[in-house]
Amino acid sequence: MKPTRRLALSSILGATLAFAAVPASAQSPAAASTFRLVPTSELKVLDPTWTTAVVTRNHGYMIYDTLFGTDAKGKIQPQMVESFTTSSDGKTWTFKLRPSLAFHDGKPVTAEDVLASLARWAKRDPMGQRMYAAMAKAEAVSSNSFRFIFNEPYGAVLESLGKPSSLVPFIMPKRMADTPADQQVSEHVGSGPYTFKADEFRPGERTVYLKNEKYVPRAEAPSGTTGGKVVKVARVEWVVLKDAQTQVNALVNGEVDLLEAVPFEHYNALKANNRITVAEAAGGQYLLRFNHLVPPFNDVRVRQAAMLSMNQEALLKTQVGIPALYKTCLSVYPCGSPLASNKTPGLSEKPQFSKAKELLKAAGYKGQPVVLLHATDNSSLAKLPPLVAQLLRQGGFVVDLKSMDWGSVVARRAKKEPADQGGWNAFVTYWGAEDALSPLNYAPLSANGEAGWFGWASDERLEQLRASFAQATTDAERKKLGEDIQFRAYEIGAFAPLGELMRPMAYRKGAISGVLAGSTNVYWNVSKP
CATH class of the missing domain: 3.10.105.10 (Dipeptide-binding Protein; Domain 3)
Incomplete structure (x- = not known):
């Protein structure tokens, strides 16, 4: 008989797995360890503003940060933004960036970087296109604050800036964001919790990320794409394994720690394996x-x-x-x-x-x-x-x-x-x-x-x-x-x-903890014993 189970909103928006989230201030330093996972597909496009591919979005979350995010309950929360206000007529929105934001090259994140990033994103993203069409002006107020002035009150500002998927409004340096929207960026510098190891990138084989030692996470517990993005491993490797049986064997044998997508034909076997956790996330x-x-x-x-x-x-x-x-x-x-x-x-x-x-x-x-x-x-x-x-x-x-x-x-x-x-x-x-x-x-x-x-x-x-x-x-x-x-x-x-x-995703019990399961794959908070 056909199941009538509904896709509950909590499943749609994601939920933290059994591992309790601890506030960023209580976390211990990352161990010198490597977390290996098999992504849903091979990473070929590195520009997250250029394609809606899930694997590119996940890459974006590794190295870039966002002004807002969506928590596990579907609520928009500040991320790079420290505070914001709206005018009494609802037409002017002013945002202030939180302190200590810096790109991987050491340069501070400024309002000019933000405005350039959003302008490029809005040329490709449907929500961005609609928001900018309703806008009279987007301008810097100071080096760390900016504002939007709309022709009429616009109700989807936070929903647009905090969207968790598709073309996420990631923030990149202005020099990168000035790249025409129909061309891919040639650099991969963000201000997020990981840095991209370009010299070890092997398309079709692996992608490597290192902990961004200078990243300052928020104090809140992680939730969805928001909260404290605390990195607890020194290195993350995305290992490309195109054959389903090879993926499963690698997980069971401990060669990788997690499969982003369980091959459906192996679902029942992995579900029955007491060394594997299968999460229908x-x-x-x-x-x-x-x-x-x-x-x-x-x-x-x-x-x-x-x-x-x-x-x-x-x-x-x-x-x-x-x-x-x-x-x-x-x-x-x-x-x-x-x-x-x-x-x-x-x-x-x-x-x-x-x-x-x-x-x-x-x-x-x-x-x-x-x-x-x-x-x-x-x-x-x-x-x-x-x-x-x-x-x-x-x-x-x-x-x-x-x-x-x-x-x-x-x-x-x-x-x-x-x-x-x-x-x-x-x-x-x-x-x-x-x-x-x-x-x-x-x-x-x-x-x-x-x-x-x-x-x-x-x-x-x-x-x-x-x-x-x-x-x-x-x-x-x-x-x-x-x-x-x-x-x-x-x-x-x-x-x-x-x-x-x-x-469903799957990972080895006891090999990793702190996985934040949800429809958006993020890999901060993960640790290895």
Whole structure:
């Protein structure tokens, strides 16, 4: 029988595991030890403002810091900011940075660094774009304070600056932040709890971070992406192991300490191993994203035909296979969350191949191959694209399945050339549920064309609805607008929802402690006996 377990908000936003968090002031110095983990995928893109890839976001949290963060209960908390005020009319926000903030090169963090970082981030992030569009001015007040002046009161300031995932507004030196938003930064200098060991970076093999000895953590206990980022190990190594069995063997044999994502086929065995802790920490959603710029998915009827060809139950059973870890869900927002809606124009959990073929005929589809990207090394995704290809074929499509590693998918999906010139038509991806809670933050709902997320959907009505959501002041208004946004997103075929899952992580009992489990992977507070 299909499980009805809801993705509880506490699971969505993360929770600290059994190890008690101790305030930063009570921690002992880090031992000279190395913490080894297997990331969800290979790190290829090092610029966290350039891509929404989870592994790049996690890299960002290692070396950069943020003005605000989101705690384990979903509340926005100050991080680099010491204090802030708002004017009586709600239009002016003034922020003061906390003392002792410094980049890895020894230079102090200034308001100019912050403003440059945010300006670059806002060119790529949907929430940043919307916030800056509502802003009259962003300016420095002093070397360690700055302010935003809005044309009208804007209610999503903290929600934007403290967002935990997707394109996180990480702060970097101005010289780096001045890099055009469509180019990647060439340096990797932050002010966060770890430093990046560039000379030991081996793409496809390992990434190395060292403790930032000069980092001054906050005094609060760690929670989510906030609180005291206390580093208790001298070195962290991300070890790339692309084969699922090799990953599990490395964990069981003590060669690595943690797997960010348990291969689903090994879930039951690891769960039964009394030397391993399996934590069902992260909730999220699968989706099939279309390239709206190039044929054939530049026609809404073709996108709708692909959506009608999907079969969530079959896809989830194939990829996840463990009923306790997945469920079908047609909402663009996590089922069970405040904005979840069952208003889906024409969509159902079962495929509608005849209707899909009718739409393709009406669109004049001539059988041109659809290039579908297939990440073979990402155990949380690898089984989905072949079945998606099969379902598309049943719906009347010709499909060219291109197999590659996830890092190559991340690089290729940024290309806007036609599919037969090195571009793409569709790819399968995963989004953490914390991203999908709000239509302002959920990049697949952006519809501002080439300034938006990969796939570059363009729809003025959808953008108007999202703008209204940003100005809404009541839960009832947001609920109604959230439903309208979902309905419109499905009308234009923004993407096809493929269902929900939980992504368990695993680590060796007694080998490490202090793991902060949640949908955002952070590695401060971890210690080794």
